[in-house]
Amino acid sequence: MNTKILAIAIALIAGTAVVSSVHAAPSISTLQTVQVRPDAEQLAQQAWERSSRIPTLAAVQVRPSADQLAEINGQAIATSTAMPVTTLAAVEVRPSLEQKVALAAELQAERYTVALTNAATAFANNVIVNLPVVNVRPSQADLQALALETASVLVRP
Numbered sequence: 431m432n433t434k435i436l437a438i439a440i441a442l443i444a445g446t447a448v449v450s451s452v453h454a455a456p457s458i459s460t461l462q463t464v465q466v467r468p469d470a471e472q473l474a475q476q477a478w479e480r481s482s483r484i485p486t487l488a489a490v491q492v493r494p495s496a497d498q499l500a501e502i503n504g505q506a507i508a509t510s511t512a513m514p515v516t517t518l519a520a521v522e523v524r525p526s527l528e529q530k531v532a533l534a535a536e537l538q539a540e541r542y543t544v545a546l547t548n549a550a551t552a553f554a555n556n557v558i559v560n561l562p563v564v565n566v567r568p569s570q571a572d573l574q575a576l577a578l579e580t581a582s583v584l585v586r587p
Contacts, residue, residue, distance in 0.1 A: 475524060492521060
């Protein structure tokens with residue numbers, strides 16, 4: 431088997447492992463109205479966080495910027511039936527089970543890629559043959575012999 435073909439095959443396998451996590455992302459749908467209730471996993475997470483010593487924020491306030499307020503006021507003046515702006519009192523952001531699984535899969539793919547790269551490097555180091563260094567400079571004795579021979583040829587009539 432040619433080493434170039436083997437190197438290309440290893441590169442393709444490593445590239446496939448990295449790209450597969452990118453193509454696995456599902457499409458995101460947008461909803462007009464959403465009612466959110468905590469599921470059992472979130473309730474268990476909340477109980478665990480309450481008993482944990484890790485500090486957490488009680489609430490996060492999200493306020494519109496001055497540009498957003500100006501835009502909202504401009505739209506309200508332009509149309510009398512402008513959609514109401516809903517503000518949230520608090521927002522809690524935690525990864526879902528699917529996000530945790532996706533992160534674990536991505537980390538596993540990275541570990542697989544690193545292991546594959548290390549294995550390919552080790553294999554390539556075993557396949558590549560390093561030749562000893564060839565010394566092409568003549569020794570001092572060779573130079574003297576060459577000089578004497580040249581002198582004798584030049585001295586001859």
